[in-house]
Amino acid sequence: MTTTPESIDLLIEARWVAPVEPDVLLKNHAVAVHQGKIVDLLPISRARTRYKVGRRVSLEQHILIPGLVNLHTHAAMSLMRGLADDLPLMTWLQEHIWPAEAAHVSPQFVLDGTRLACAEMLLGGTTCFNDMYFFPDAAANAAIELGMRAVLGITTLEFPTSYASDTDDYLNKGLRVREAYLDHPLIDFCLAPHAPYTVANATFERILTLSEQLHLPIHCHIHETKHEIEESMRQHKMTPLARLHHLGLLGPDFIGVHGVHFSDAELELLAETGSHIAHCPTSNLKLASGIAPVAKMRQMGINLGFGTDGAASNNRLDMFSEMRLAALLAKGTSGNASAMPAHEALRLATLGGAQALGLGERIGSIVAGKAADLCAVQLDTLECSPCFDPVSHLVHVAGREAVTHVWVNGKCCVDHKKLSFKDQNGLERAVALWQNKLEVRPAN
Template structure:
């Protein structure tokens, strides 16, 4: 028998690749952090001798979820300014609170809370845009989680940097420091076309091409954003970004609730990606991304939560359900954004957007063993006719029992193995007292 590190025996294995595949009574064999094979359980018992065996008789085993758009440190701002339109929320509440409080300590505690929440909810990788990304990378890797760290850029001074050149300098230092790390990749993260000038966006496009890094940016989040751009420049933001040389297979645009057929054609032709955040878009009344129309045109659409200050959670199961339901309503078609599509958006599509689909995003031999186990044995998940539908429409993050990243178990029976939940709660309570005047 062949020796391996871990054997996961599950009622269902849903590999995502090949698409629309459900494997009954299958197992995932893991050695040295990678998937060796996905095979029938009875064959696995004959083939492998494992140091650790996990029996998951009522579970669906899926690729670890990928939260493709986050501001992790903003976990400290959960609920700080609810029920407000985007620009009021941002300019009158979030920016002032950040100016008063953001620091390395703020990011340390906020990111740790976000990582704990995401891991417990089956997320194994997230794509972040926020200040002090060096802190985010350190906290995330200490917990054992995967990260796309944003090299943040914004035109005005903050606690992180005084001028655009300093943001870029610090971003390049981040890229160099983490280059080659097995858990961390980097992406340029200019905040938005209304907070970063075109000269700097053109510079980012040049640097991104030289370093082969994605560019992660908020685009067409609201109608007001688009209208203001037209009023001041005569062009829609996406056209300005294309003129800067940004639209490409490395371009990942968050939100895109306002999009024309011509823009969809340009996004598809350039290989650009969309990061769909349905619940944040609804909460801020930003609009609705036409997901099925984008998918039909060949645009890759991934799924994210946004930060908890505008959501108010990092629940990717909730985002899958919302994406599927809203996608049907927007398309006027009950078959639009079906359950398999929603699961793909939360896994392999996110990996494609981040350029890491060769390493994660599906349960495929040779890829990293980033795995989430979801218990479908609960009353509210029974009976099971189609486990993928159950995952998207019935299950929730509280049904996640186990999580592995690169073969290392980080959640076992719902318990966090690399983070201290009580200490994180104490820090959250302390920050609430500091931030209360901004609420």
């Protein structure tokens, strides 16, 4: 008795598949996709008889992985790429970035900057980003236009900006945007108090209440520099992390960004509370903030994801670079060559970030029932040869230029290294206009 093949939208066949869950490498396997979801992962020979396919993509020299998750971005700041280099964090912020933002940030700035960031990230295999910036409605429009998944921060500060006048205004505006996108399949939200040095206790308490009521993660810079900790001790008689713990923010819904300077006791606190860390190694090095104790974090069971930070302080939104640098730093600082194997770096760049965002049941691994957020990387080029371990090559050999195809929710956003986004010329013109405006620096 013959079985009628099941109709599906898409079958992606690859020489290798790294599903992340479980941590295995599958050869000559196919991923079946229907209505934006992964429905099966099976050998190619079986897939061809089991499924009637709307479209078949054959990737004979590729590894197929889950889409990369960028756990910390300021996407619109792509328009400030290279604006102020070779400066420490507070000088960079106070004398260059904040004045430029005061002069230029607007809904159009955020729309164009986020479109630019999404284009760069998609071409580099990133399918989801967690953002902290202003005008989240403009950022949502940009992500939707490019077909990218985004978790948008309801950003909060104690001082006024071109976006909002006070903490009530920041929160109310962000919550209204969230309401407008509640049912959109690509857009989610988190609460994003900027940092302990820019947010008051009363505001943190309100954010905690909102997090518990709305089941939203909290995304906050923490322990990025030694200066931040020293100022907190002077003003509050406790470290920023201790202050957030005292206020009740640490827990499974908390994502601490950077986490460069933690004591062993503070690492134990993060582990005990189930908090997450967004590790941004390139930005931390470029701003001379330091090197996060990632090997110790892993030993203690703290969940990590990787972030690029904004292009103004990186200056790339390149998750391949973050994977490699994070793995090398973990090895070099710990003196342990196995501190972060390639398979673990891939897991943190995918499932680790997804779990931190509360999206681990939807994205981050190639599992039936999850969204078809996928990335194909070509490994047969001369610079990738020979290839003994494809996952090692992902982290230590191949770069974002090896990404050939990207799917988000089953839709092809990058096909043979080309964006499906139709208005690339318009985006290039917009970026050129912003460069002209930003080159006329605001007066300090």
